Amino acid sequence: MVGIDRVYNLGIIGYGSMANSHREIIENSNLRIKLKAIYDISEERMCLAQKQGYKTYSSKEQLLTDEDIDIVLVATTNESHKDIAIDALEAGKHVLCEKPVALNSEELNEMILATAMHNKVFTVNQNRRFNRDFINMWRTIDSGKIGKPYIIESRVEGSRGIPDGWRTNKHQGGGMMLDWGVHLIDQILYMINDKITNIFCVMHSINYSDVDDNFSLTLTFESGLVVRIEVATNNFIKRPRFYVFGTEGTMVINEWDGCGTVIRKIADDNQWKSEITKVKAGPTKTMAPRNEKTIEKIILEEPTDVNDSLEPVYEQLIDAIEGKELVIKPEEAMRVMKVMEAAFESAKTGIALKVEI
Numbered sequence: 001m002v003g004i005d006r007v008y009n010l011g012i013i014g015y016g017s018m019a020n021s022h023r024e025i026i027e028n029s030n031l032r033i034k035l036k037a038i039y040d041i042s043e044e045r046m047c048l049a050q051k052q053g054y055k056t057y058s059s060k061e062q063l064l065t066d067e068d069i070d071i072v073l074v075a076t077t078n079e080s081h082k083d084i085a086i087d088a089l090e091a092g093k094h095v096l097c098e099k100p101v102a103l104n105s106e107e108l109n110e111m112i113l114a115t116a117m118h119n120k121v122f123t124v125n126q127n128r129r130f131n132r133d134f135i136n137m138w139r140t141i142d143s144g145k146i147g148k149p150y151i152i153e154s155r156v157e158g159s160r161g162i163p164d165g166w167r168t169n170k171h172q173g174g175g176m177m178l179d180w181g182v183h184l185i186d187q188i189l190y191m192i193n194d195k196i197t198n199i200f201c202v203m204h205s206i207n208y209s210d211v212d213d214n215f216s217l218t219l220t221f222e223s224g225l226v227v228r229i230e231v232a233t234n235n236f237i238k239r240p241r242f243y244v245f246g247t248e249g250t251m252v253i254n255e256w257d258g259c260g261t262v263i264r265k266i267a268d269d270n271q272w273k274s275e276i277t278k279v280k281a282g283p284t285k286t287m288a289p290r291n292e293k294t295i296e297k298i299i300l301e302e303p304t305d306v307n308d309s310l311e312p313v314y315e316q317l318i319d320a321i322e323g324k325e326l327v328i329k330p331e332e333a334m335r336v337m338k339v340m341e342a343a344f345e346s347a348k349t350g351i352a353l354k355v356e357i
């Protein structure tokens, strides 16, 4: 039965910390999703699931052959996403796969082929498309307050390294490009309707030799817009989440709540036009302070109307099952994957790559 009252049964494969977050959100929301069963290779995680009152299975196959399950969430470590997602599609389930959807574009291609073959909905948990910081940055650009943006800087930074375990292993899809890079690139590609023509990336392995634990990625779009995406796990002085240069002003979004500031030009400042002036910067006209009367300061408040959770990801999945257009499309994940692959290649060769992505 398909209709507004239909509740979909979810089975989770991979019941680690992220899957537990999914559970919490599903349990505390009005989503038309019921968490029905769980499978994990770890006995400890299966015990937890049982204690929480869920049905567990002793194999992935048992979960996949349960006819009551409509949707499978794949929330295992990254190297196993492809096979599990394909098995679920073949078993006739719709699939929500955690990010990064796969380790590379060949794997994702196989997943896309399986989706078409079995005519199911396949989506990726690019949940950061619905975050307040990102939405406020996008809305502020769209409002025209800073004119035309020409440089966007998007950063997430910490100083505590990478969490122990699989995230530090290359063969399991560890490293910051696949962990955080995938979100930050996805946000930018979702927002900007233009082709990327040039990619340059520098990666560092400061504390973990097997994977990138810090990177700096520069994307140049056909329009000339430059986007810098940086992830750091060894930065003790944090920089703002977003910093955007526009032709008429500058925007900073400080933190995850989306609060920030715009300083915009309301008149030209000609006060240092004829004379070199001596200021703290030394003799200069260019870097001399601006007349405060020629600018306006706008405070950006937290956009509390934004549902900054996993709910919109499930809602768009249910909508797509019921016939609407999917919001987080596998083809978009493929574009992100291609950008990440070019970034790895650029970091390896030290060369900026000309691309058409």
Ligand SMILES: NC(=O)c1ccc[n+]([C@@H]2O[C@H](COP(=O)([O-])OP(=O)(O)OC[C@H]3O[C@@H](n4cnc5c(N)ncnc54)[C@H](O)[C@@H]3O)[C@@H](O)[C@H]2O)c1
Pocket (backbone or CB within 6 Å): 013, 014, 015, 016, 017, 018, 019, 039, 040, 041, 042, 045, 060, 075, 076, 077, 078, 080, 098, 099, 100, 125, 126, 127, 165, 166, 179
């Ligand atoms: N969207 C987000 O914001 C977000 C945030 C954190 C993690 N994630 C993603 O979620 C996934 C899991 O991350 P995590 O932090 O929960 O890791 P985790 O290590 O806490 O959990 C992974 C779980 O998968 C299980 N597992 C591994 N291989 C399995 C297999 N073949 N079959 C069944 N179970 C298997 C492990 O036993 C473990 O319980 C990763 O892909 C990660 O990138 C997404």
